[in-house]
Structure formats: C-alpha cells, structure tokens
Amino acid sequence: xxxxxxxxxxxxxxxxxxxxxxxxxxxxxxxxxxxxxxxxxxxxxxxxxxxxxxxxxxxxxxxxxxxxxxxxxxxxxxxxxxxxxxxxxxxxxxxxxxxxxxxxxxxxxxxxxxxxxxxxxxxxxxxxxxxxxxxxxxxxxxxxxxxxxxxxxxxxxxxxxxxxxxxxxxxxxxxxxxxxxxxxxxxxxxxxxxxxxxxxxxxxxxxxxxxxxxxxxxxxxxxxxxxxxxxxxxxxxxxxxxxxxxxxxxxxxxxxxxxxxxxxxxxxxxxxxxxxxxxxxxxxxxxxxxxxxxxxxxxxxxxxxxxxxxxxxxxxxxxxxxxxxxxxxxxxxxxxxxxxxxxxxxxxxxxxxxxxxxxx
Amino acid sequence: xxxxxxxxxxxxxxxxxxxxxxxxxxxxxxxxxxxxxxxxxxxxxxxxxxxxxxxxxxxxxxxxxxxxxxxxxxxxxxxxxxxxxxxxxxxxxxxxxxxxxxxxxxxxxxxxxxxxxxxxxxxxxxxxxxxxxxxxxxxxxxxxxxxxxxxxxxxxxxxxxxxxxxxxxxxxxxxxxxxxxxxxxxxxxxxxxxxxxxxxxxxxxxxxxxxxxxxxxxxxxxxxxxxxxxxxxxxxxxxxxxxxxxxxxxxxxxxxxxxxxxxxxxxxxxxxxxxx
Numbered sequence: 001x002x003x004x005x006x007x008x009x010x011x012x013x014x015x016x017x018x019x020x021x022x023x024x025x026x027x028x029x030x031x032x033x034x035x036x037x038x039x040x041x042x043x044x045x046x047x048x049x050x051x052x053x054x055x056x057x058x059x060x061x062x063x064x065x066x067x068x069x070x071x072x073x074x075x076x077x078x079x080x081x082x083x084x085x086x087x088x089x090x091x092x093x094x095x096x097x098x099x100x101x102x103x104x105x106x107x108x109x110x111x112x113x114x115x116x117x118x119x120x121x122x123x124x125x126x127x128x129x130x131x132x133x134x135x136x137x138x139x140x141x142x143x144x145x146x147x148x149x150x151x152x153x154x155x156x157x158x159x160x161x162x163x164x165x166x167x168x169x170x171x172x173x174x175x176x177x178x179x180x181x182x183x184x185x186x187x188x189x190x191x192x193x194x195x196x197x198x199x200x201x202x203x204x205x206x207x208x209x210x211x212x213x214x215x216x217x218x219x220x221x222x223x224x225x226x227x228x229x230x231x232x233x234x235x236x237x238x239x240x241x242x243x244x245x246x247x248x249x250x251x252x253x254x255x256x257x258x259x260x261x262x263x264x265x266x267x268x269x270x271x272x273x274x275x276x277x278x279x280x281x282x283x284x285x286x287x288x289x290x291x292x293x294x295x296x297x298x299x300x301x302x303x304x305x306x307x308x309x310x311x312x313x314x315x316x317x318x319x320x321x322x323x324x325x326x327x328x329x330x331x332x333x334x335x336x337x338x339x340x341x342x343x344x345x346x347x348x349x350x351x352x353x354x355x356x357x358x359x360x
Numbered sequence: 361x362x363x364x365x366x367x368x369x370x371x372x373x374x375x376x377x378x379x380x381x382x383x384x385x386x387x388x389x390x391x392x393x394x395x396x397x398x399x400x401x402x403x404x405x406x407x408x409x410x411x412x413x414x415x416x417x418x419x420x421x422x423x424x425x426x427x428x429x430x431x432x433x434x435x436x437x438x439x440x441x442x443x444x445x446x447x448x449x450x451x452x453x454x455x456x457x458x459x460x461x462x463x464x465x466x467x468x469x470x471x472x473x474x475x476x477x478x479x480x481x482x483x484x485x486x487x488x489x490x491x492x493x494x495x496x497x498x499x500x501x502x503x504x505x506x507x508x509x510x511x512x513x514x515x516x517x518x519x520x521x522x523x524x525x526x527x528x529x530x531x532x533x534x535x536x537x538x539x540x541x542x543x544x545x546x547x548x549x550x551x552x553x554x555x556x557x558x559x560x561x562x563x564x565x566x567x568x569x570x571x572x573x574x575x576x577x578x579x580x581x582x583x584x585x586x587x588x589x590x591x592x593x594x595x596x597x598x599x600x601x602x603x604x605x606x607x608x609x610x611x612x613x614x615x616x617x618x619x620x621x622x623x624x625x626x627x628x629x630x631x632x633x634x635x636x
Contacts, residue, residue, distance in 0.1 A: 049526075050530075071526070072533065073532075074530070077530065077531075078527060080526075084524040086524055086527075086541075086542055087524075088545040088546065097528070101532040101537065102532060142527075145527075146531075149531065149532070151530075155530075
C-alpha cells in the first residue's frame, strides 16, 4: 500500500475542511479525487504533501508514517495548477532542482534531465526560460520536475485546469502514458468528471470535506451509493419509487429490482437512469426494455454525436426525463415535439430516497 | 491618449507654472552651486576636498552610510518578510512603527537616540561609547533610512506567488535554500531599489547625525556637517565643493534609481505577459 490515510482531518476556525478521511491507495495506482471547488480536495492533497499540517489522523507514504514530517522529508512530487515553475531558472534547472537539493553530481543531473525532457517530449528545450514555453509545455516541465527525483508519490492539483480543451486532452494521454511507464503512485485532484473517467483507476468523490464514495469509474457511474455521486458524475434521471420484494414500484408500473439492492428492501428509493439507458418506442410492444410509462416528447435537440430528447411522463410526479438517442433512432421514430412515446429503462440502479447512503 | 500637445494660452500657462516652479526650486540651486564651486576652475575645489578634515568627513560619511545600508537591508528584508508572511498580534502596529522615520523630525530622532544611549540611558553600553561617537552617527543614519528597504520589498513579497516556494519544499529544499534560490531572485530588484533610497537618505542626513554625533571635527563630523560648519566659518569654497560632490553623488543615485525602476517595471511586465 503506497498511500494510507487514516481519519485525516483539517479544520479552519469553525469549519471542517477535511473531515476524517480514510483511504488506501495501491502502489502504481492513479487515483482521482473528484469534487467541486471548496470540497476540500486540494486541501487533502496539501495535507498529504505536508504543505499544511493535519489537525488529526495519520498519513503513511510507502509504509512510512509521515504525519509529523515536514514536506521536505516526505519525498512527494507535487504539480500545481499554475505549474509554479521557478521563473528565474531554465527548464533544465527547474527539472534538475530536486536532484541538486539531493546533492547529485552535475553529470547525474544532466543525464536525468535529458531523460526527462525526452519523456515529456521537450528534447532540446532545456535552455529555455519558463516564460518562453507555452502553457502545455510549462505543465509538462512541472511534471518532469516533480518526477525527477523519483518521489514515492506524485500529487497533481488540477494539473490541466489552466489549459484549453484540445491541449488538455493531449496532455491527459501523455500523463497516463508516463504514469504507467514509471508506475508511480499518483493522486490527481480535479473537478472535471471527464478527466476523472479518462485517467482514474479509481475515483474518490469528495464533498464537504467528506470522502463520499470510492470506486472504479464504471462502478461509480453505474452503481453509485449516493445521490450526490449519481448526479455529480454525468446526467442522471431520478424517479421516486418503492422497493418491495423483488420489484421496484414506480407510478403504476413495476420494474425488476436490481440484484445488488436488497439492502433497500421495503424502502422508498430513487431509480437512477442515465440518459443513454432510456429507450423510447412508438408502440408498447416495440420496447425491448422494461416499461416505465407513457409520455410526450417536449424537446429534441442537438447534442453533438447524439440527440438530446426530453420526455414528460404522463405521471405528473416525475420530472421530465433526459434521454440521449442516436440520430438514426430519432429519425426512425420520427421524434418531434409532442410525439407520444412509450418509455423503457434498459439499465437502472437504486438509491435510497433522501440521498442518504444506508450504513450496512 | 489623454495627453495633448499644448496649443491654447491656458495650456502654456499651466506648463509655464510647472517649469518655473521646478526651475526655481530645484534646478536653480543646483546650477548656482555648480557655478559658485567652479567659479575659479577645478583647482580650488580639488584643493579644498583634499584637506584632511574633509577627507575624514567623507570617510566617516561613506563608512557610516555603508553600515546603515547593510543593517537596513538585512533587517529591512526581515521586517518585510514578517509583515507579509506572518500573522501575529501587533502586526499593524509594527507596520505603522516602520514609518516613524518618515514623519519624525531627524533632530527629534537624534535626541531620542541620545536619551536612549547617552549617559544613564536605557541602553547605554559600558564598553563602547555611542553618543558623540561614530556608532551614534551610524545609528542616526540607520534610524532615518530604516523604512526604505522594508517599504520597497514588502509589496513585492506580498504579490509574490508562494506556490513555487511550496514546490521547492516538496522537492526537499530547506526554508533557507528556498529563500535564497527561489524568493531572493524575485525580490532582488525591490531590494536594490530600497538600497539606493536608503543610501541616498543615509548619505544626506544632517539633523539626527549632528545631534547624536555632535559634529566633532576630525572625529564624528560627516560631509553634510562639514558643509554646515564651512558655511558658519565663511569657508565658501569648502562648502561649495562639498555640496557639489554630494550633489553629484545624489544625481548619480537618482539615475541609478530610475534605471532600476525601469528594470523592475519591465520584469513585472514580462511576468504578467507570460504567466497564466
């Protein structure tokens, strides 16, 4: 286990910024801490690096309890959102700084710097000053600088936040390759769920200083345990229902209860349906999934590769459903405003009502 | 552009007022000193500046000013650091105290130093004398020029991003190494500008220095005090010559200051243009 957090806590005045967070991260894992701004994610990263003192709990890196150690003795690599390169030093001096501090000889340093410049695809740019580099290049230099002295963990605080979308996508792939190649245990903090999905081995969702849920991107997207996670990770339709026996009762119909939801038996629940899991048909028999009701199309709109359709169910208790369909499907059903449709659910998940996770 | 080329009578009137004001109050004295000092060529100037008393006064001025500059640079940076990087009780009071030399009459400043370090003062040392001795001269110069480095370095430190420092910490750099390698290069232009201002102020100080030092000829007399004595003694050529020398030094300092200021502005512009 490369990173172990045990009830780590940070308080400012009367406000708890990091609220007893416990977490274990495997060696070589790329863990993404996902949360909105002010959720405490960056603070947690700084606690791990030792840039802020923790008010409670234990932090172990590589099996070493570092809770009481200053940042200098934790051997972490930290990349800031604004890169924070040393602007009076060249790219090579920036990358070599950690090795210089470790009293490595100039020969060793130069060799390592050359290696890293190659790794980040900036060969030959070692003599440039930071302000002569583009944002994306600065970001890569910051990464190389943090990796140069082979830190036991790599900590990235919104590393792509200041870049435009196209460069961001490219740099994510870059980071992923480098991380896999070096097998360095990594925590990346972001508010961007796409980034989390693309990079993470596991995602931890953090909100109000609490680690709400941890899981693989797939598990968190399809089977979240909390309403917050469900709505934070992508668009979510939530229908009120009641789970009794083997079924969930929704309006006038019932659906088979998903197998992993026994703990919600005889409870009011919410059915979570992702927009791409809603099926529409013109006849009830044409539905290939479980029927949930009848409704009327309110809106059809362009959403890039897919069309976004909004359907109001006849049962007024339900919020309008967000549906994503292929353009082909929209054409074959000739969907337009006021089309009457039957609605089915291909895949769904149950959440406890009121958004509270059940402790069991 | 809000600038205009003057073309109406009113424009010329306003321009004229500004020029005459500066000419009478600033330019005319300088010109008159130069004119009077060089009335009979360079020779008398050089002769009068070569007198042992004058040379001693210049040595005292130079060395004591150097001491004041060194003290105020080191302690000025420390005060600026504490004021911008630490939150503590009394920070605002400290911040106000730093400006006292700006508002205190130098004579009063000198007097307080006598009270403090003179006979039966709170801090009177038993071994070396301070009042009416060279340490007193240096202390007086230090007192009057104390705020400049702090006031020049403070704003630079306050706007300095601290994340590069944090990055250096995570890379294993100690606080001192981080200050030396990361912070110092960034605040360097501010320090230099503060040093130049400190130098100018300490060099030209008269009031406090004459009160604390006593202006003992050949002992604690400084360049400005020499000018004052020369005037009393009707030693006109001595007064003009020394004034000329101090004036030229001041103008050199002014030019250095302008050049430094320009480099500070340029550096800030470069940083703004290329970051974020």
